[in-house]
Amino acid sequence: MAGLNKVMLIGRLGKDPDVISFENGGKKMTVSLATSERYRDREGNWQDQTEWHNIVAWGNLASDIAEKRRNYVKGDLLFVEGKIKTRQYADSQGVNKYITEIVAEKMNLISKGGGGTPSGNDQRFDRQQNTDTKTSPEEIYPSGMDHEVEDLPF
Numbered sequence: 255m256a257g258l259n260k261v262m263l264i265g266r267l268g269k270d271p272d273v274i275s276f277e278n279g280g281k282k283m284t285v286s287l288a289t290s291e292r293y294r295d296r297e298g299n300w301q302d303q304t305e306w307h308n309i310v311a312w313g314n315l316a317s318d319i320a321e322k323r324r325n326y327v328k329g330d331l332l333f334v335e336g337k338i339k340t341r342q343y344a345d346s347q348g349v350n351k352y353i354t355e356i357v358a359e360k361m362n363l364i365s366k367g368g369g370g371t372p373s374g375n376d377q378r379f380d381r382q383q384n385t386d387t388k389t390s391p392e393e394i395y396p397s398g399m400d401h402e403v404e405d406l407p408f
Contacts, residue, residue, distance in 0.1 A: 259337040261356050263307060264364065265289035267330045273320040281316035285309045285326075287334060287356075309334055311358040325363065333362040 268286035275281050287307045295301050311319060319326065326332075336358040345351050 261334075261336055261338055263287060263289055263334045263356065265307070265332065265334075267326060267328050267332055268306065269328050271319055271326050273316060275320075280313060281320055283309075283311040283316040283319045283358075287332060307334075308353065308355045309336075309358055310355045311361065315358060315361065319361065327367070329367045331364040331366075333360075333364055334358050335360040 265287040268288050271283050271285040273281055273283045287309050288304050289307065290302055290304045292300060292302050334356060336356045338354060339357050340352055340354045342350055342352050
């Protein structure tokens with residue numbers, strides 16, 4: 255039986271994208287993305303929990319982002335769709351390390367900086383160079399999305 259490896263995230267860029275070019279003309283883009291969740295603890299106090307994700311894009315998607323890189327800056331709200339990959343490498347002392355990344359297949363700028371709606375800089379990229387109708391932020395990130403969780407399992 256085959257499995258499914260699909261990730262969809264909405265979060266804020268933790269830094270401007272970093273794009274590197276290879277001798278063969280290929281490109282790789284990396285960026286960090288912060289996703290936040292808000293819930294009530296057992297005492298009724300609001301708690302915020304932030305997760306950081308390493309995002310990587312290759313090929314055409316990385317090239318498109320490199321061309322539009324000035325449109326992507328720290329703090330922008332971004333929709334990312336892709337898959338989870340964990341890889342192993344040896345650090346400078348030869349110790350094996352593991353890193354988990356989201357390999358992006360689609361990226362959609364939802365809003366600039368501190369929030370609001372997309373400006374004329376709204377960009378949508380995916381590996382298939384999709385040019386269909388853009389998704390509105392309300393369809394992806396509805397207002398009032400704060401989750402009230404009364405009974406947490408821990």
